[in-house]
Amino acid sequence: MTAPEGQIFDLGYQNYDGPREGRMRARKALFVNGVRTSFGIGRGTLSKILPILFFTAVLAPAVILALVAATIDQFGVSPSPEIPGPADYYQIVSVILFLFSAIIAPELLCSDRRNGVLSLYLVRPLTSTDYVVGRWLAFFVVSLVFIYAGQIVLHIGLILGAPEPLEYLKGNWLDIPRFLAAGVVIALITTTIPLAVASFTNRRAYASAFVIGLFILSSAVGEILIECPDQHEGPGFQQGPCEPLTRDFAKYAGLSAVGRVPIHVSDMIFDKDNESKLSVEVAKLNDSIPILWYVLLTAVPGIILWQRYRRIAS
């Protein structure tokens, strides 16, 4: 019996004669790569740790709230306490979402410029606008996944925890389009601001520090302006404790906290009063003002981001 024989042939270089899908394929590839980069897929273990931690942090409140909703009746507490709903969930996780976007989003732009990969993208069938839109859209979708995952878990918990799940669903079905719309509102701003900041530096750490600083400082300024009004009336500084601001200024001061702005709009979508001091002040304004401010805070960084890459490409 003879052993089977085989031969290995080196066919040499083979020209590619398969399909070429042009610019649309290039855009899709950029988008998919952006999503994979955000989740650390195709990279080392370290790159996956942060997204997993943030995803866990975003999901945890939803799981806890869902468990509470499902088991509260078994403890026989009377009267039944109000379980935080979808609007409250966004308020709870907004800080985590801003942190996530501040830390992860700059990676999509900074590393491409730092490593020089951007120069390879721009000589392929892509424009600078294709590049920016692809990266922006990738992180926007990732943000929505983070935002909606918790809401879906919470809704399932609330529905299953209700004595009459179907009745609960009929009575609260509006929450579903509301949480979808509010999620888009939050994701738009948490995507655009960090990416716009990232377009000015090659260092992800600098961009992250700036965005986190912006959210913390603007929030602190907002709180201070509401707690300590302008006390410069008359000669010199007025001594003594701060008095609550009573003029119109306080209402506008509430808008200075950048991180809270999408939550104000979210509260409007859910038609829900928020008890935080900043929200109480902002709620005194005409609805169009916080919305206009939100649009400005999203559109202006978006335009800056687009223009930055048009300039870099040329």
Next chain:
Amino acid sequence: MQRRFVVYTFCMASLLQAQNLTKAYGETLALNSVNFSVEKGVTGLLGPNGAGKSTAIKLFLGLLTPTNGSAEVMGEKPYETIEIRSRLGYMPEHDCLPTAVTASEFLTHMAQVSGLPPVFARTRAADILRHVGLDEERYRSIGEYSTGMKQRVKLAQALVHDPVIVLLDEPTAGLDPAGREEMLALVRRTGQDFGISIMLSTHLMGDVESTCDRIIVLEGGSVVESGDVSGFTQETETVFIDVDDHLEELIAALKSKGLQPTMDGVSVAIPDAGDAEYDLIRDALVEAGSRLRRLGPRRHRLTEIFNNDSS
């Protein structure tokens, strides 16, 4: 579009065409009404720093728009028709590789960004990495690669979508002599075995001499020379003689036979040497008793192009 490129490749000789190509940055003229064409094969774009090589490459890649004239790639202007870039390859001089991903992952992605569907992109990435000698290391992070290996990945990403022509910007920059030779061999293989045309931008004449069929010399934003490399390196009628000893006796013997020997470095040069002069040189060597190390016609070197221009 694809069909158009294929038809063009077979019908037209010029892959790149510069017509009255002018690019000004404010008051500075980087390229001044330049005319040249790049055909199938390996073409060297040679010139000192500031000659306009990088500007020319950026114009052909569509990254810049000409101030005047046109830069065409296979009959299309890349700054107007973006799809043409899917048939161009580019290997920049500077770093352009991510460090955290594997070569396989990176090349698959770049193939897709050039328009290849994912399944084909993966196959092409594996094939090209094998051709550039990185088959075994393709699942290692690029950050762990040596400089030579990174240069190979840079070349691989330029070839992964099987371009019609690839523009290489200083491909041997930063490499040690052995790495440089390997890279030049790979460039030669790309041009000869892969059938991919190349425009090689460099300021190293040795790179051009060992790889290119044709040459375009830029200086101060203008084309100062162009033509086949063999035309610039052809044999001259000057004969060079290197001997180990009795140099003075040899010179005297050459003069006694009516020749006009001159010293060029350590060699004796005899201008306008024909068959008769070779016989006289032989006789003079015997007469002087010199031990011959080398005797042969001198070849022009590309360095002389610049020497001639400056003189």
